[in-house]
Amino acid sequence: MNNKIEALVANIEKVIVGKQSTVLKIVTAMLCGGHVLIEDVPGVGKTQLVSALARSVDGKFNRIQLTPDVMPSDIVGFSMINQVTRELEYKEGAAMCNFLLADEINRASPKSQSSLLEIMEEHQLSIDGVTHILPTPFMTLATQNPVETYGTYHLPEAQMDRFIMKISMGYPAYEDELKIMTNGENAVSAKDLRAVMTTDDIAVLMEEAQKVGTAPSIRRYILDIVTATRNSEYIRLGVSPRGSIALLRAAKAYAFVMGRNYVVPDDVKDIMGEVLAHRLMLSPKGKSSFENNAAALAAIAMTIPSPTTAE
Template sequence: MNDNSVLLKKICDNIEKVIVGKRNAIELAVIALICNGHVLLEDVPGVGKTSLVSALAKSVSASFSRIQFTPDVLPSDITGFSIYNQKTCEFEYRPGSAMCQILLADEINRTSPKTQSSLLEIMEEKQVTVDGITYKLPKPFMVLATQNPIDYIGTYPLPEAQMDRFFIKISLGYPESGEEVYILSRFLQENPLETLEPVADSSDIIAVQNEVRQVHIDNTLKNYIVEIVNLTRRNEFIALGSSPRGSLAVCRAAQAWAYYSGRNYVLPEDVKKMLLPTLCHRILLKQEAKLKKISALDILASIIDKVYIPLSDTFKKAQTD
């Protein structure tokens, strides 16, 4: 196991001081960070979405900004704006909320489509453009957006183009009874988030991001990923299948999970673990599926079960080591 994989586990352990019993969700958020990707946190209110983002930012000593999306939030609130300085007779750039390393877009589906679309360039290009001038965002940069899956009044559903830009989708869910009792005891006196100390910094994360891309992924696994993605485009219950960006997200997430596990090569298990969180939000279901109460997770699980994974020399060697 390399030193940086140990560091990633320390980051997850540190976040667990605040978020109880959600190790898988924490690991997925860290995976997205080291893949230079963005996260969509979809869950009911009060389960710790905002706390997870805050704990992640504190754990890696990253600059953090939060914007509470409402119908009156403007694109300039995110990107920033230019203001005329009468003393210098020049326009000066005033940064918006996006000028940070970790941006929490809280309740993203409560703002207007125009404001939502202002995130597109930010998420894809890692830059903002104001009055024709481009400003680079600090590295690493990550957007974590939250939304409530059951409240549709006064919301604007995210368009497919923006959903596709989220690297991974995470749901926390309610805690178990024993975990909730522990949460009550832990938070009764003080909020652990207030005393949380960083265990890494930006240079550590950038170094890991560079190393993750060097993890070997065999061609047989690339073919396996493409076959699954192609099946999402031909399924009878899916109106819109995953894009090539989805295939790339699965590859990178599998590389990151292998790296997190202390390996420099990807195994089939790494790919299978990352398929659902990276693809489920990229497919659009037909009305027939909704009427039959068939979810995207159900369809993807059935597709994965049908596809055979051919073993290569890399996997055979790994099994004998």
């Protein structure tokens, strides 16, 4: 593992105990220049994880608590008349940063949710015909609770597709939770962390990650999995080409995070669920046969032969 990535992961783990796999996948998404949706029950540390990542990097971090009354202008900003110059001036919204935490994104109105589409896809925003470029790197990390649906708005498939990964943290293991309880008030919080990496470091790592080699057999393996989702009787809406590109990018970044300059089949398998499952829609037969999208995807992927060579 790269020394800088190792330091970043170790810094985040001062706050997030026993979730190294989740931390590695969040870092992978960052090196892809992608966005992450973290969906889990309340109280497992979703917001702390995002805050720990943002504070571990010497960049600008903004958080917006999304509610039905949040306006698009709160996210992307707005123009107003300067009383001295009588000219329009752009006033920054929450999105003008390196790391945007959109807390409880499913509580925002559809109008506010849609304001995130351009910034997530193009890394820019347009106000009154003027385009404003977002800083590099830019990453949206959104959270939502799956168990509480009162007062929430379903995220449309077009927006779900903009997230390179959808991650669930899950409850901590018994010993890890005991350690969390024992630390109590003395536990390290995200606000106590110091930056161990600069935004320039991230830009260099992002460039190196996308230089990771992928054999033709690996690319065919990814496409075979994606194609199988489009032809399965269990799937009503399969993975789009954006999804196959996302899985390739994520596999390269994950291999880089794991300290390799080439992708192996296990890299694809390890992150396939996080990258592809949220892009699927199950058919009635799929809903009756599988507990969730990830289970259906795993069953479909089992039918695809794994490449025997990676180079």
